Amino acid sequence: MITLTEENYIKAIFHLGKQGSATVSTNALAEAMHTKASSATDMIKKLAEKNYANYKKYQGVSLTAEGKLVALNIIRKHRLWEVFLVDKLNFTWDQVHDVAEQLEHIKSQKLIDELDAFLDFPTHDPHGDPIPDKHGKFEHVEKTSLSNAKEGGSYVCVGVNDSSVDFLKYLDNNDIALGTTIKVLHKEPFDHSIKIAIDGRELMVSQVVGKNLYLKEN
Amino acid sequence: MITLTEENYIKAIFHLGKQGSATVSTNALAEAMHTKASSATDMIKKLAEKNYANYKKYQGVSLTAEGKLVALNIIRKHRLWEVFLVDKLNFTWDQVHDVAEQLEHIKSQKLIDELDAFLDFPTHDPHGDPIPDKHGKFEHVEKTSLSNAKEGGSYVCVGVNDSSVDFLKYLDNNDIALGTTIKVLHKEPFDHSIKIAIDGRELMVSQVVGKNLYLKEN
DNA sequence: ATTTTTATTTAGATAGGTCTAAAAAATAAG
DNA sequence: CTTATTTTTTAGACCTATCTAAATAAAAAT
Ligand SMILES: [Mn+2]
Ligand SMILES: [Mn+2]
Ligand SMILES: [Mn+2]
Ligand SMILES: [Mn+2]
Numbered sequence: 451m452i453t454l455t456e457e458n459y460i461k462a463i464f465h466l467g468k469q470g471s472a473t474v475s476t477n478a479l480a481e482a483m484h485t486k487a488s489s490a491t492d493m494i495k496k497l498a499e500k501n502y503a504n505y506k507k508y509q510g511v512s513l514t515a516e517g518k519l520v521a522l523n524i525i526r527k528h529r530l531w532e533v534f535l536v537d538k539l540n541f542t543w544d545q546v547h548d549v550a551e552q553l554e555h556i557k558s559q560k561l562i563d564e565l566d567a568f569l570d571f572p573t574h575d576p577h578g579d580p581i582p583d584k585h586g587k588f589e590h591v592e593k594t595s596l597s598n599a600k601e602g603g604s605y606v607c608v609g610v611n612d613s614s615v616d617f618l619k620y621l622d623n624n625d626i627a628l629g630t631t632i633k634v635l636h637k638e639p640f641d642h643s644i645k646i647a648i649d650g651r652e653l654m655v656s657q658v659v660g661k662n663l664y665l666k667e668n
Numbered sequence: 669m670i671t672l673t674e675e676n677y678i679k680a681i682f683h684l685g686k687q688g689s690a691t692v693s694t695n696a697l698a699e700a701m702h703t704k705a706s707s708a709t710d711m712i713k714k715l716a717e718k719n720y721a722n723y724k725k726y727q728g729v730s731l732t733a734e735g736k737l738v739a740l741n742i743i744r745k746h747r748l749w750e751v752f753l754v755d756k757l758n759f760t761w762d763q764v765h766d767v768a769e770q771l772e773h774i775k776s777q778k779l780i781d782e783l784d785a786f787l788d789f790p791t792h793d794p795h796g797d798p799i800p801d802k803h804g805k806f807e808h809v810e811k812t813s814l815s816n817a818k819e820g821g822s823y824v825c826v827g828v829n830d831s832s833v834d835f836l837k838y839l840d841n842n843d844i845a846l847g848t849t850i851k852v853l854h855k856e857p858f859d860h861s862i863k864i865a866i867d868g869r870e871l872m873v874s875q876v877v878g879k880n881l882y883l884k885e886n
Numbered sequence: 887a888t889t890t891t892t893a894t895t896t897a898g899a900t901a902g903g904t905c906t907a908a909a910a911a912a913t914a915a916g
Numbered sequence: 917c918t919t920a921t922t923t924t925t926t927a928g929a930c931c932t933a934t935c936t937a938a939a940t941a942a943a944a945a946t
Contacts, residue, residue, distance in 0.1 A: 455933065476894055489934055491895055496932090508894060508941060539782035549776045556774075558767045564757035673903065694924055707904055709925055714902090726911060726924060 452500075454555050457524055459483060459493050460502055463513055464521035470513030479511065522586035528554035529575035529582075530565050536576040537569060543576040544618035577618075578609030578628050578664065594667075596644060597660035599634045605665035606631050612662040621663075624653060632665060670718075672773050675742055677701060677711050678720055681731055682739035688731030697729065740804035746772035747793035747800075748783050754794040755787060761794040762836035795836075796827030796846050796882065812885075814862060815878035817852045823883035824849050830880040839881075842871060850883060 462482045464470040480490035494511045497503035502517035513521060531553040535541035541549075563584070566572075573589070574580055582588040593608050607630045610617065621627065625648060635652065636645040642657035655663075680700045682688040698708035712729045715721035720735035731739060749771040753759035759767075781802070784790075791807070792798055800806040811826050825848045828835065839845065843866060853870065854863040860875035873881075 453932080486935065487894065492933075535779070539779065539786055541778070541782070545778070549774065549779055552774045552776075556767065556770045558770075560759070560763070561753070561757065561767055564759070568757055671902075704905065705924065710903075
């Protein structure tokens with residue numbers, strides 16, 4: 451039996467290390483979970499005890515193969531529910547996260563299999579993130595951040611690094627969505643702001659926006 | 669803030685007393701919750717403290733107006749999710765209960781409003797139970813148990829008292845579903861078994877079945 | 887190579903929900 | 917009415933997940 455809290459910690463370790471393989475520091479994990487380092491230590495011990503995590507004192511934590519499967523399964527559920535909310539229940543991409551955080555913990559294999567079929571086996575969630583299949587496999591989305599894009603290049607928006615309401619609404623307000631074509635006009639060396647063109651309309655975006663917007667060459 | 673456990677106790681009090689108005693004994697509540705009487709007592713105190721329940725020592729528990737609203741809201745969610753599972757995800761009526769027990773605790777007003785609309789504002793769940801509206805109002809379903817039905821009468825099946833997998837599968841196996849027309853041919857005084865006709869086919873059912881099948885005059 | 891700073895772990899406490907065992911109240915029997 | 921039985925409550929303990937404060941290890945600075 452795995453608790454809801456354990457699932458959330460496992461997911462956090464997965465996201466902080468690259469797919470859970472890299473070692474994650476206690477402090478980083480505590481911060482991600484909005485708890486204190488002492489709480490994170492306790493949970494890390496428990497996860498190691500249950501064979502979901504690799505842990506040596508003072509050496510950080512990573513996921514075992516079993517832990518990775520758990521993480522991928524939760525992520526699969528989270529992203530499928532996000533698709534459901536947007537495609538079927540008129541949620542916008544900035545409204546889905548908190549609800550999906552709850553729904554991802556519902557335990558029923560049939561539920562998630564049927565939901566997958568009902569949604570016609572989607573491969574990506576509303577933020578462009580790939581949805582693992584039932585075996586945990588998913589295609590790596592090829593992408594560069596806008597900050598790393600080439601001046602003069604033409605790209606299409608394929609994802610976001612930050613799924614916060616503020617950032618997603620900012621994108622909405624500026625008519626940037628998944629699939630939007632973006633041309634990189636000028637990268638300002640001074641403050642790393644970037645001038646881009648969307649449908650012929652010019653827009654100046656900050657470095658923070660540049661780092662959180664994922665593109666693919668067009 | 670109301671916890672998942674509190675919600676489940678409130679729902680149990682609602683179902684055990686008639687709509688939460690009648691007073692429920694500690695033992696009855698403990699049994700329904702599969703806990704011990706001492707645990708029930710602790711929870712009753714907390715619910716009273718939080719103004720969801722009326723409680724005087726040794727006198728049983730009932731719901732306050734606020735507690736009833738909480739109960740009705742959870743029941744609304746439970747039943748809407750059951751409709752979703754059956755109508756959209758190919759669940760059968762005996763497969764939905766456990767999943768709905770989890771889904772009923774998801775907190776999001778928009779989610780439940782949109783789900784209601786997505787399902788086209790259903791008034792009854794797959795077991796024939798009425799779905800409260802967002803204000804907690806719902807129409808009383810007029811019904812008699814098969815045991816109380818008149819010999820010679822013609823009825824239509826409108827609900828079940830027992831939603832267990834075993835009973836629902838029994839009904840499936842005998843081609844009894846919501847909406848099925850049932851004629852009462854003979855009520856056996858000796859063991860209270862009942863001979864009924866469905867589509868011209870004759871069937872003998874036990875007293876237990878009679879008590880758990882709800883009908884409406886045709 | 888010490889000292890200082892930072893990161894991590896441990897110790898002890900609290901809150902929610904559960905349990906067993908024992909005490910107290912209410913009900914039933916004699 | 918008094919005793920026995922059942923129901924309910926209380927006392928004390930445990931487990932999970934959290935916290936603060938203190939101890940220890942690792943890393944950085946001098
Ligand atoms: Mn999300
Ligand atoms: Mn997402
Ligand atoms: Mn149900
Ligand atoms: Mn039902």
